[in-house]
Amino acid sequence: xxxxxxxxxxxxxxxxxxxxxxxxxxxxxxxxxxxxxxxxxxxxxxxxxxxxxxxxxxxxxxxxxxxxxxxxxxxxxxxxxxxxxxxxxxxxxxxxxxxxxxxxxxxxxxxxxxxxxxxxxxxxxxxxxxxxxxxxxxxxxxxxxxxxxxxxxxxxxxxxxxxxxxxxxxxxxxxxxxxxxxxxxxxxxxxxxxxxxxxxxxxxxxxxxxxxxxxxxxxxxxxxxxxxxxxxxxxxxxxxxxxxxxxxxxxxxxxxxxxxxxxxxxxxxxxxxxxxxxxxxxxxxxxxxxxxxxxxxxxxxxx
Numbered sequence: 001x002x003x004x005x006x007x008x009x010x011x012x013x014x015x016x017x018x019x020x021x022x023x024x025x026x027x028x029x030x031x032x033x034x035x036x037x038x039x040x041x042x043x044x045x046x047x048x049x050x051x052x053x054x055x056x057x058x059x060x061x062x063x064x065x066x067x068x069x070x071x072x073x074x075x076x077x078x079x080x081x082x083x084x085x086x087x088x089x090x091x092x093x094x095x096x097x098x099x100x101x102x103x104x105x106x107x108x109x110x111x112x113x114x115x116x117x118x119x120x121x122x123x124x125x126x127x128x129x130x131x132x133x134x135x136x137x138x139x140x141x142x143x144x145x146x147x148x149x150x151x152x153x154x155x156x157x158x159x160x161x162x163x164x165x166x167x168x169x170x171x172x173x174x175x176x177x178x179x180x181x182x183x184x185x186x187x188x189x190x191x192x193x194x195x196x197x198x199x200x201x202x203x204x205x206x207x208x209x210x211x212x213x214x215x216x217x218x219x220x221x222x223x224x225x226x227x228x229x230x231x232x233x234x235x236x237x238x239x240x241x242x243x244x245x246x247x248x249x250x251x252x253x254x255x256x257x258x259x260x261x262x263x264x265x266x267x268x269x270x271x272x273x274x275x276x277x278x279x280x281x282x283x284x285x286x287x288x289x290x291x292x293x294x295x296x297x298x299x300x301x302x303x
Contacts, residue, residue: 001192007185014178015052018171020212025167032161042104042143046235051171052212053240055179057248060201063183066255069248070119071201074264077112077237078202079210081275082297087214088221088229089290095226096283104234105276107139111241112272116265119256129249136242198257202264203301230279237272267300 053076060069088094114135118128190200213236220228248254274296278289 001189004185004188004192007181008189011178011180011182011185014174015056015182016212016215018052018174018178018212020215021167021171021174025164025171028164029161029168032164042100042231042235046232046237047239047243050236050239050244051175052179054244054247055175056183057244058251059176059179059183061248061251061254063187064252065183065187065197065201067197067257068183068186068201069254070245070256070260071198071264072206073115073240073245073248074260074268075202075206076210077240077268078271078297078300079206080213080233080237080240081271082293082300083207084210084214084217085229085233085275085285086290086293086297088217089285090287090294091218091221092224093287094221094229094279094285096230096279096285097227098283100227100230100234101276101279101283103143104231104238105279107143108234108237108241109269109272109276111136111238112265112269115241115245116261116269119254119265120261122256122258122261124245124249124254124256126249126253129246132242133246136238136246139238198259198264271296 053072056072057069060066060072114132118124118132124132186200187197189195190197213232216232217229220226220232245254275293278293279285281289
C-alpha cells in the first residue's frame with residue numbers, strides 16, 4: 001500500500017505541475033501573440049487545467065477502465081464548482097462579470113446537458129464524440145469573434161517565446177506520464193480497499209486532476225482576480241464535457257454505467273445549475289454561498 005501511495009502522490013505531483021506549466025506557457029504565448037485576457041482565462045486556463053483530465057480519461061480508456069474516465073470527468077466538474085469555486089469564494093467574495101456568466105455560464109450548462117444526452121443510451125460513441133468536439137469548436141469560433149470585437153488586448157509581454165514553448169513542452173511530457181502513474185496507483189488502491197472504479201474516478205482521480213484548477217484559482221483569489229477564476233472554472237467544465245469525454249471516446253467508445261446516468265450526472269447538472277444561481281444573485285459569490293456549496297460537496301459523498 002505504501003508504494004502505491006507514493007506512486008499516487010508522484011502522479012498527482014506531475015499532474016499538478018504539468019497543468020501549471022501548461023497554463024503558464026500558453027498564457028505567455030497568448031501575450032506574445034496579443035490575445036485577449038479573457039481568451040487566456042477561458043480558453044487557455046480552461047483547456048490547460050483540463051489537460052490532466054484529458055490524459056487521465058484517455059489513459060483510462062486504453063486500460064479499459066471506462067468508469068474511471070467518466071467518473072473523472074463528472075467528479076472533476078462537480079469538484080470544480082462545489083470545491084474549487086467554493087474555496088476561492090471563502091478566501092475572498094467574487095465579483096461576477098455579467099457577460100461572462102451569461103455567455104460562458106450558459107455554455108457550461110448546455111454542455112452538461114449535451115453530455116447527458118449523448119450518454120443517455122449507456123455509451124458515448126465516436127459519433128457522439130465528434131458531435132461534442134464539433135459543438136465545442138463551433139462555440140470557440142463564435143466566442144473568439146465576439147471577443148476580438150470588444151476586448152482589450154495586452155500591449156506588453158514579459159516572457160520570451162522560447163521559455164513559453166519550453167514550459168508547454170515540459171507540460172506535455174509531465175501530463176501523460178503523471179496520468180499513467182496516477183491511474184495505475186488509483187486502480188491498485190481501489191482493488192486493495194474494495195472500492196469500485198466509479199468511486200475512485202469520482203473522488204481520488206477527480207480531485208487529483210482538479211488540483212491545477214485549485215492552485216490557479218486560489219492564486220487568483222489571493223490577487224482578487226475574479227474574472228480569471230470564473231473564466232478558468234467555466235472553461236474547464238466546458239472542455240471536460242466536450243473535448244475530454246470526446247477524446248476518451250475517440251480512443252474507444254465509452255460505456256457509461258447506470259449509476260452515472262441515475263445519480264452522478266444529474267448531480268453534476270444540479271451542481272451546475274445551483275452554482276449559476278448563486279453566481280447570478282447580486283452577481284457576487286459571498287462567503288455564505290460558498291459555505292453552502294462546500295457543505296453540499298461534502299454531503300454528496302456522505303450519501
